[in-house]
Amino acid sequence: MTDRDLLRALRERRSRPRLVTPAPGPGELAELLAVAAAAPDHGRLRPWRFVVVDESARGPLGEAFAAAHAERAPEATPEQLEHSRTKPLRAPLIVVVVASPVAHAKVPQWEQHASAAAVAHGLVLAAAVAGFGAIWRTGWYGDAPKVRAHLGLTAEETVTAWVYLGTPAGPPPAPRPEVPLPVTYLR
Helix, strand or coil, X not given: CCHHHHHHHHHHCCCCCCEECCCCCHHHHHHHHHHHCCCCCHHHCCCEEEEEECXXXXXXXXXXXHXXXXXXXXXCCXXXXXXXXXXXXXXXXXXXXXXXXXXXXXXXXXXXXXXHHHHHHXXXXXXXXXXXXXXXXXXXXXXXXXXXXXHCCCCCCEEEEXXXXXXXCCCXXXXXXXXXXXXXXXX
C-alpha cells in the first residue's frame, strides 16, 4: 500500500454497523491496540485503557445491559429488555475504550479525555486499514452503575467508546458527500 493508498483508505473509511466473524484474532487485535495507543498523549500518561469483550464475554455484557435497562426503566417490556440484551451480539468483538484520567499538574482532565477519544479513533482507523470493519458506538449504558460495575470501572473512569469489530457484512456504505470543510485561514 502506497502512502496515497493509505490516505485514500483513511479518507474513505466508513462505519460498518453490520459485522460478522471473523473478528481480529489475538495477534491482530494486539497490533490494532498498539496502533491505537500511538495517539497523542501529553505527558505520556496513558489516561485510558482497553476492556476487550470477546465472543464469550458478549452474553454477560448483554445481561448487564438488560439489568441496567430494567433499573432505568422499570416499565420496560420483555422485548425492550431483550433488545438491550442483544446489543453486544451485533459484532463478534468489542473493545471498550475507557478514559482513565490521572491527577497531573500540567495535563488537564479534558486533555486526557481527548487522548482517550484519539485512541478510539485510532482503533477504528487501524481496523479499517487492516481490512476489518468497525463502528464506534456510544450511549447511556456506559454510565449505568450495573454496566460500570460489570466493566470494573473506577469512579473516575468513563466509557469513551464501544468499538465494535468484525468483518463487514452487506454492501459498503455510500460515499460521504463532498462538502466544503469549515476551515478559516488567519492572515
